[in-house]
Amino acid sequence: MSVRRWFEDELRLPGVEADLWRWQDGAACSGMAMELFYGYLREPVQEREQREAVVKELCRSCPVVEQCRTWAEQTPSEWGIWGGTTDAERAATRQERRAVEQEAGVGDAAGRVAHGPLVSVAGSERRLRAAALEGWGVEEIAEVLGLSSSTLASVRSGRRRYIVVDTAEQITQILPVLLEMTPAAARAQQVAQAARKSGWHPLEAWGADIDDPDAEPWCFDGAA
Structure with a gap:
């Protein structure tokens, strides 16, 4: 008003x-x-x-x-x-x-807290789940980004509603790179199987709506 x-x-x-x-x-x-x-x-x-x-x-x-x-x-x-x-x-x-800003994992692996504007976690959650379908666990992604694995785990799990903009942008930028690579982690197959069992969706199921919290995934059976 x-x-x-x-x-x-x-x-x-x-x-x-x-x-x-x-x-x-x-x-x-x-x-x-x-x-x-x-x-x-x-x-x-x-x-x-x-x-x-x-x-x-x-x-x-x-x-x-x-x-x-x-x-x-x-x-x-x-x-x-x-x-x-x-x-x-x-x-x-x-x-x-306050919870997001006070949690050390919002910052980097050294525990420094990242402050800044927040956005919906929807896009980041969906991207991390899509990465899991390819065998990328949060530990490997956290190591690449220099973030806390506990933060990425909470984002991927759906326990959050918001995420710091800078962190969301890091996830967005790294995902295409990861999907062009083969995860080296020994448990990559286990991560992918768990993701499929959870019913998570690949990027193709979201398209341009991936950051829209109200979007629904397209029907996706593995074909374009």
Whole structure:
């Protein structure tokens, strides 16, 4: 939602330089009642859920929804709906971000933590699983990339929702190289068999949608 009207109440927000607020000029919610975004004390659950559904639908068509969501996640604004997210959803995102940043494996093998923007883990998870089908285990990939194998294992397992952008880009760049090589690990066959048993999909099953968290794999029987 547009926050300019709320500045006096939100004293903890960043500075008020014009550039910080410029993205709000095109907000779809500009001029709308604040109660729609904040609700009220002891609001019944059903009423709150209905109100949130209405606001989220509005946010989906807003041209600045990404800027709004990013702003809310990076500031201590704890209440209201911003960028199509509720306060509870943002709290969960912050908690996961802290967990990702605090886990040494997000950084390199020496344990240095990598900070930076997060993206959906979907593409990285699918690429690591595709590599497993070719016999590449997370230990071998971690050694090549200089990352922690525990991090790559958690990404491949589906236990995460987000990953640091730099790490995701490293996985994306190394995968085509790996698929042109034969894994030297003695347990490559075991890794590939486990991947097939788990029902993981090769790259061809995802195509250009591999980074889309909502994408479904194409039917793939080993032929193009």
